[in-house]
Amino acid sequence: MLGSFSLGTVGLLVGSLLTVVGVVAYATGNATLNLAGFFYGVPLLLGGLALKAAELKPVPYRELPTAEVIAARSQATPTQTQIRKDVTRYRYGQEAHLDSTLASLGLSPSEDERPVLVAIAEALRNGAYTLILEFDSPAVPLEVWQSKQLKMETFFGPGVAVAIEALGDNRVQVALIRHSVVTGVTVQQDS
Incomplete structure (x- = not known):
């Protein structure tokens, strides 16, 4: 609050x-x-x-989550929940949302070239809770994002699959999809 x-x-x-x-x-x-x-x-x-x-304003929702998606937040991993809460509130003393995360993933060559988180969304993909991050990324091409996909899945912790898509106009969408791993086989949870 x-x-x-x-x-x-x-x-x-x-x-x-x-x-x-x-x-x-x-x-x-x-x-x-x-x-x-x-x-x-x-x-x-x-x-x-x-x-x-020193204020960093909250990132807006591309579209407000539906009641079904809000109910599915119970499926979210702690990492997904923390990211959603961090980017949708006022922050102080940070240059940009997820700046240290992007630097750790090798997606921020410099402050001028760092992708900027411009919107988020929440959805259900095959019944699984999904947090969608939309970046304005004019200096980091889609191929670089895609080359970091496995590193992102490890970085965002167990229980998260990452899907990366181009949206056009230098926009990249990173979807963090909740899943569970059972004996080495990825199985998506149904709601």
Whole structure:
């Protein structure tokens, strides 16, 4: 819940309000409100400005998940759940969503060439919960993404298969599909 709204905006609003109260209290000679307004308002205002400068907005859903997909979230691996929660909330102090993940996978040659996560979606593929990540990737071609597919399946942990598709306009879709492994044979779960 804390990540569903911008802490920077809250800091700016509360800090501005308290600072204005402090200025008005100073002008009217009210020492107590003056003290509270300046000593709490100005630091909150500055903190809100700092958070706004370091803010990374949530990634939008390409399409909102259906009730059936939301019910299927119980199938999701901890990694899928963590990725969904991380990219759909406000983050602070990061350059881009999944920046360290892309660097670990060798998909981010430099900050200027790093693919940018632009949308997510959730779906069911053959009854299996699927988290879909859509990247704008003008500097990293589809062939490079596809060459990292096995590494991605290992990186995102057991129980996840990865499907990579080109969407056109330098867009790449990475689908993280929930599956279970039984005696070395991949079997998709039905919902």
